[in-house]
Amino acid sequence: MLEALALGHAYAPGVPALREVSIRVAPGEVVGLSGPSGIGKTTLGRLLAGRLRPQAGSVRLDGQPLPERGFRPVQYLAQHPVLDMNPRWRVARVLAEAGRPDPALAARLGIDPAWEGRYPHELSGGQLQRVSLVRALGPRTRFLVADEISAPLDAIAQADLWRLLLALCAERGLGILAISHDAALLARIASRRVTLGG
Template structure:
């Protein structure tokens, strides 16, 4: 279980961006989080993944702090995968940074073998997102924080990507927090959805 308890965070000391937020994501669960741009969705995602430290509250994995050596069991993916890649490395090295992925997983995500010889700037945004997802899944995470990850993709590629992720959630028990401003997308992929604007609000 990945859990946030009463998280608070602010960039501006005078105005909290996230205030008293609590949620739980169970293994194999796909939880949708919707909200307008600038409401703090990405900040919440980074708190859950350990990229940011809350001013108050705690993030827990199975009831304990998830600070352990090795690859994180909570992987974060943003809508800008290029920012998480070394531009001087070839894609093959980037993919193998955490652990070599199985070939079947690469094929299911649409990652072509010849991409390994290229540099990140030689791939499109959608291709880079597939690479980032492959790298994250290669370390066999328990939870995936997916922050607008299918936004750069067209409708067909978006559907194919989520088909793979939903299948992984069901077969491997990976818990997924799917963050998007696209409520129609969330209604298709997430049985349970919540609205967010610095605080939690019931949605569906």
Template sequence: MLTANRLSFRYGARAPYVLRDVALSIHPGEIVGLSGPSGRGKSTLGRLLAGHLEPTSGTITIDDRAGSNGQFHPVQYLHQSPIFATDPRWRISRIIAEGWSPDEVTRTELGIDDSWYARYPHEVSGGELQRVALLRALAPGLRYLIADEITSMLDPVAQVEIWQFLLKRVRQGLGILAISHDRALLERIATRVVTI
């Protein structure tokens, strides 16, 4: 179980708190929806859980143990705009290889074409690049995925395809924190919805 216990965060000793005493848990095979107005710290919480930020106070544990083993982090963060999560100088093949060498079945399930591998991030669509970012995050050792508005900028067909793929992974034990302003989406996919 991924657990945040009394988690607080602020950007500097004199800055106001973005998050204060947050408690949250995500079980394997569960999607927890996270909603709330803009500016409440939803993305900050996601980055904390994935180890991109250090909490000001409080703890984050996986199965009652802190942190990762220093290699692949078992909690991965997917950004709303994947263009900001990829190096524009790298080809798609290198971006994916940064995480792992995926099998053909997973690539096919995500609809990733081999022809994309020779391209740069700006040479594929936003939906295609989000699939690439998702594929990279699915490296062996992934236990929890922070999905921060990952389909909000995509067309309805791409949204359905990505969430159908993720729901299959959830049935196989993946835990997901789904951050979204789309309450209807969260009501459809989430085991439970938390508001901050």
């Protein structure tokens, strides 16, 4: 179980980005998170994945704090994955950063081996999201925070990406926190929905 307990965070003194938020995601569950812009959805996602440290409250995985070093079993997928990649590295090195990717998983996600010789800016948004997924879905990954990952994609690419991701997560029992402004998308993919600030 992944839990946020009364989380609070501020980027500037006296200007809270998140205030006393609690949420739970069970293994194999897809929880949809919505809310108006600026309410703290991305901040919550980054806290759950250990990319930020909470200034109040705590994040727990099976009742224990998230590991502060080494591999994190909660992986964060950003809306613009190119921002999480070193622009000077070719895709092969980007993939290897998180360990050798599973060739079967890469093939299933439609990763073209020719991409490995390119730089991130030479791939489309959909291709970059697939690279991010392969990198995030290591054997020790237990939860994914998917922050508007299909927002930049057209409807067909969006549906294809989520079909693959939901199938993989169902097979592996992974929990997903899906952050999106798209109510129709969350209605299709989430087993439960939470509105931040609602």
